[in-house]
Amino acid sequence: MGQRFTENAKKFDGDSRGKPILHFVKWDLLVLGLVGMLAVTTFLSVYLYHNHMKANTGDLFAVLTVDGEEVLRVDLSQSTEQKLYSPIEGNPDFVVCIENGQACIEKSNCKDQICVAVGFLSKPGDMAVCIPNRAVLKIVSEEPSSGEKPYDVISQ
Amino acid sequence: MLFSNQKQICAHARQYLSVCLLCGILLSSLSGCGAKKNTATVNFFSMNTYMTITAYGKEADLAVEAAKLRVYELENLFSRTLDTSEVSLINQNAGIKPASVSADTYKVISLALEASRETDGAFDITIAPVMDLWGFTTDTYYVPSSDERLAAAELVDYQYVELDESSQTVFLTKENMEIDLGGIAKGYASDEVQRVLSSYDVDAAMISLGGNVAVFGEKEDASLWKTGIADPFDLSSCVGILTDTDISVITSGGYERNFTQDGKTYIHIMNPDTGEPAESDLASVSIISADGSQGDTLSTALFVMGSEKAMQFWRSHQDFSVVLVTSDGEILASKDLVGTFAASEGNEVTFFS
Amino acid sequence: MKYKAKDYTRFGIMISLSLAISVAESWLIPAVLFPVPGMRLGLANVVTLVSLYFFGIAPTLMIVVSRCILTFAFGGNLVAFLFSLLGGLCSLAVMHFLISRRHYSVFGVSVGGAAAHNVGQILAAVILTRTIDMVAYLPVLLIVSLLTGSVIAIAFIPIYRACTIADKNRGRDLY
Numbered sequence: 297m298g299q300r301f302t303e304n305a306k307k308f309d310g311d312s313r314g315k316p317i318l319h320f321v322k323w324d325l326l327v328l329g330l331v332g333m334l335a336v337t338t339f340l341s342v343y344l345y346h347n348h349m350k351a352n353t354g355d356l357f358a359v360l361t362v363d364g365e366e367v368l369r370v371d372l373s374q375s376t377e378q379k380l381y382s383p384i385e386g387n388p389d390f391v392v393c394i395e396n397g398q399a400c401i402e403k404s405n406c407k408d409q410i411c412v413a414v415g416f417l418s419k420p421g422d423m424a425v426c427i428p429n430r431a432v433l434k435i436v437s438e439e440p441s442s443g444e445k446p447y448d449v450i451s452q
Numbered sequence: 453m454l455f456s457n458q459k460q461i462c463a464h465a466r467q468y469l470s471v472c473l474l475c476g477i478l479l480s481s482l483s484g485c486g487a488k489k490n491t492a493t494v495n496f497f498s499m500n501t502y503m504t505i506t507a508y509g510k511e512a513d514l515a516v517e518a519a520k521l522r523v524y525e526l527e528n529l530f531s532r533t534l535d536t537s538e539v540s541l542i543n544q545n546a547g548i549k550p551a552s553v554s555a556d557t558y559k560v561i562s563l564a565l566e567a568s569r570e571t572d573g574a575f576d577i578t579i580a581p582v583m584d585l586w587g588f589t590t591d592t593y594y595v596p597s598s599d600e601r602l603a604a605a606e607l608v609d610y611q612y613v614e615l616d617e618s619s620q621t622v623f624l625t626k627e628n629m630e631i632d633l634g635g636i637a638k639g640y641a642s643d644e645v646q647r648v649l650s651s652y653d654v655d656a657a658m659i660s661l662g663g664n665v666a667v668f669g670e671k672e673d674a675s676l677w678k679t680g681i682a683d684p685f686d687l688s689s690c691v692g693i694l695t696d697t698d699i700s701v702i703t704s705g706g707y708e709r710n711f712t713q714d715g716k717t718y719i720h721i722m723n724p725d726t727g728e729p730a731e732s733d734l735a736s737v738s739i740i741s742a743d744g745s746q747g748d749t750l751s752t753a754l755f756v757m758g759s760e761k762a763m764q765f766w767r768s769h770q771d772f773s774v775v776l777v778t779s780d781g782e783i784l785a786s787k788d789l790v791g792t793f794a795a796s797e798g799n800e801v802t803f804f805s
Numbered sequence: 806m807k808y809k810a811k812d813y814t815r816f817g818i819m820i821s822l823s824l825a826i827s828v829a830e831s832w833l834i835p836a837v838l839f840p841v842p843g844m845r846l847g848l849a850n851v852v853t854l855v856s857l858y859f860f861g862i863a864p865t866l867m868i869v870v871s872r873c874i875l876t877f878a879f880g881g882n883l884v885a886f887l888f889s890l891l892g893g894l895c896s897l898a899v900m901h902f903l904i905s906r907r908h909y910s911v912f913g914v915s916v917g918g919a920a921a922h923n924v925g926q927i928l929a930a931v932i933l934t935r936t937i938d939m940v941a942y943l944p945v946l947l948i949v950s951l952l953t954g955s956v957i958a959i960a961f962i963p964i965y966r967a968c969t970i971a972d973k974n975r976g977r978d979l980y
Contacts, residue, residue: 316858317910318962324913327903331920331947339944356495364935372495373502397497407882408842418496423938425930427842428884432936437493446796447680447693448671451701451738452663452708 349420354439356420358399360392362431372397372418372435390429401426401433492516498527499637501662505645508672509654519648523661526641529557530633532580532589539633543580547627550616558620560633560640560745561613567636567749568610571765575753576724580630581607586729588720589632593711595718605727639748642666642700646744656697663708666700666744680796684735684777691783692775692795694740702747704755705736705777723756730756735779737762740789741772750774759784763804775801808864816864823852823872828879840942841926843885847919847950850896851957854915855964862901869893888926895925911961916954923950 360368360383368383378395380402382388389405398416401424411426411433423434492512495504503523507515531537542551553561564577580589581604587593596604607629614623624631638661646666649657656669658677667677676697680690684705694701706719706729723730737755739747750772754762759776766774766786775793776784785793787805795801827849834846849872856865873893877886899921903914923946930939 314904314907316904316914316961316965317908318965319910320912321908321910323908324910324916327909327913327917328951331916331951334920334924335944335947338940338947342941342944361934361936373504397495397502406842408885410840410842421941423941425840425934425939427840427888427930427933430934432934432938434938437495445680447678447690449658449660449665449667449677450663450680450682450690451660451665451703452682452687452705 346421349437354437356397357436357438358392358394358417358433359436360431360433362429368392370394370399372399384429384431387429390426390431392433399433399435400424404429494520496520496523498523499531499641499662501638503661505649505657505659507649507652507654507657508669509652509656511652512654515649515652515654515657518652519645522644522648523641526556526637526644529554530560530637532630532632532634539631542622542624543630546624546629550614550619550621550623552619552621555620556640558615558617558622560636561622561631562615563640563745564633564636564749565610565613565615567746567753570769571750571753571757573610573724574756575635575749576608576610577631577633577635578608578610578613578624578629579635579722579724580632581628582722582724582727583632583720584630585727586718586720586722587711588709593713593718595713601727605725608724608727610724635752636745636748638662638664639700639702639744639746642702642744646700664700664702664744664748667696668698670697681738681775681777682736685781690796691777691799692785692793692801694789694793696740696792699740699742700744700747701738701740702744702751703736703738704751705734706730706732706755707735721752721755732756732758733779734759734762734776735781736777738775739772740774743772746772767805812860812864816860816868819852819856819868820871820875823849823868824875824879826852827872827876839946840939841885841888841930843880843882843889844926845889846953847896847922848953848957850915850918850922850953851960851964853893853897853918854900854911854957854961855968857897857900857904857914858965859968862897865901866897869897888929891929892922892926896922911958912955915958915961916951919950919954919957920947923947 356372358370358372359366362384368381372394378393381392381394382390383392384390387405389403391401391403393400393402398418400416401411401414404411404426406426406428411424414424417424417433417435420435420437423432425432490510490512491506491508493504493506494516495502497503505516505519509515528534529538532539532543534540538551538553538557542553545551561577567575583589585596585600585604607626612625612629613631614625642659642661642664645659646657646668656671657667659666665679667679671677676695679694679701681692681694681701681703683689683691684707687707704721706721709720710717718729721730722728732755734755737751739750739754741747754765754774757765759778762774762776763784773786773789775789778784783795783799783801785801785803787803790803793801827845830846830848853865853869856868870890873886873890876889877883896918900914900918903909903917924943927939927943927946931937
């Protein structure tokens with residue numbers, strides 16, 4: 297294999313490009329392997345993070361962040377009737393809807409409407425992203441911050 | 453050139469393989485972490501309320517998902533607001549012909565009728581027309597005239613419901629009659645959830661279906677579950693804590709749903725005899741039992757009965773335990789709860805026998 | 806390097822070809838499937854690849870940037886423009902690096918470029934929204950890039966052969 301390389305190299309005219317190799321070579325496995333491993337590592341970190349969230353027995357909240365800052369937090373367990381929010385200042389066309397334990401981006405002023413198309417979010421880890429607004433709506437599961445409760449569950 | 457190329461390839465290959473190995477070790481150790489202390493929770497909306505199911509055990513994840521699906525299944529059968537449900541089918545055929553139903557629906561209705569007989573009509577699923585009249589079904593509240601109330605009360609009597617076991621049918625014998633399973637559906641569902649969870653490798657579970665609680669097994673530290681009973685006058689705190697397991701704790705109270713008009717508060721718990729919101733001296737009733745359907749029906753029935761008759765009922769049955777909170781704030785608990793139920797700080801409980 | 810008039814016409818053809826492919830692929834696959842506005846399968850990379858092998862990094866850079874600007878001019882989405890520009894530049898950098906190494910085939914180069922394109926876009930999204938959540942989309946996109954990269958490499962082969970008239974004596978590309 298080394299000989300083929302040197303033959304090719306001799307055919308150059310001095311620029312750094314060289315002839316393209318038109319068939320699969322073993323070196324490509326390195327590229328494919330790296331890409332595959334990157335995919336696996338990112339997938340696992342996301343998966344483990346989700347699992348950690350699922351195991352959390354806390355309450356579910358719908359949280360909206362804009363530019364990384366939290367602008368809206370709603371407790372899903374209290375959400376029976378539909379409630380609409382326009383949590384972004386100066387942007388009345390961006391509407392978040394909370395209903396029946398689910399959240400969604402009802403309306404948005406962005407061009408692609410990708411965030412609206414995502415639909416309802418209900419499980420921890422679900423999210424809808426609106427890049428033009430730099431907004432991320434996601435469901436998180438959090439232990440109540442009040443610390444130790446005297447009971448595990450309440451009957452009402 | 454040949455030699456160095458081969459060396460290069462080997463070096464790269466070694467690097468690549470060692471990275472792979474490292475990742476593999478990391479991953480297996482991480483996945484091993486999860487298996488030891490396995491817990492899973494699902495939160496979802498069903499039967500018009502928020503539900504949480506938490507299980508502990510090797511098959512917890514599978515168990516909670518299966519339980520959730522079972523609840524959705526039951527909702528599709530029991531929901532009065534769903535046109536395609538079996539309850540809707542029964543209601544649409546009132547006074548016309550018997551409706552053919554599945555085993556679950558038949559079972560829950562027979563349990564409901566049995567409860568009606570036991571409580572002498574204090575619990576009655578045929579209360580639906582009255583609930584509609586007062587606007588509790590559609591959230592458009594209304595105070596009806598006494599004529600309207602009487603007309604609606606005419607359609608309320610559990611004895612007008614005919615069941616046929618061989619053909620598995622339910623017949624509402626009077627036209628315009630309707631049944632609403634809201635007073636028993638969640639209790640039945642919690643029993644079914646427990647059944648589903650137990651069929652998996654699950655050691656303990658904590659269930660809350662809109663405030664209808666059921667617990668079984670022991671917590672991680674081998675202690676018993678602590679179930680709080682909500683204070684009807686301050687929902688963020690409890691009147692007392694139950695320390696026990698393998699029980700279902702179901703509470704009914706006027707505070708759950710009501711509306712106020714002209715200074716008077718009308719609650720959603722109806723008295724089947726009068727066709728009006730129950731005028732009870734109780735603020736809440738909590739039934740502690742092994743059976744969720746029983747807990748659900750009795751909590752409503754005993755609320756309607758009022759404190760005296762409720763205590764009488766307990767004395768003559770005693771196959772459950774009860775905690776009553778009167779409108780004066782007095783906390784009464786059946787004697788068999790001594791040692792299990794403890795009043796919270798600032799509260800006092802009187803055990804009755 | 807001195808470019809002749811015929812070179813410039815070829816650059817123009819490259820730009821319009823990649824523009825056409827880019828627009829066409831956005832019609833074929835609804836953009837809502839992707840988390841980033843303006844995200845595409847990246848089929849226009851076949852033109853970038855041809856351009857890199859035949860013309861080198863400098864003209865290709867110009868072609869890619871021009872294509873991004875023109876796509877914006879015809880589409881109008883500013884955010885999409887920024888993302889495609891950043892993704893394109895990342896992809897270019899990686900592909901140029903891989904080609905200069907000389908022992909990667911078009912498959913390696915193409916897959917590397919597609920992956921770099923996606924990573925660049927997700928990275929930009931993470932920086933923009935200031936949340937790490939966007940990384941959740943990365944695994945899927947990377948697996949897809951393995952596929953699209955291979956497809957583009959496969960498409961490249963007949964194109965290259967058509968563009969080269971093998972000279973028996975010199976074995977050098979005449980174009």
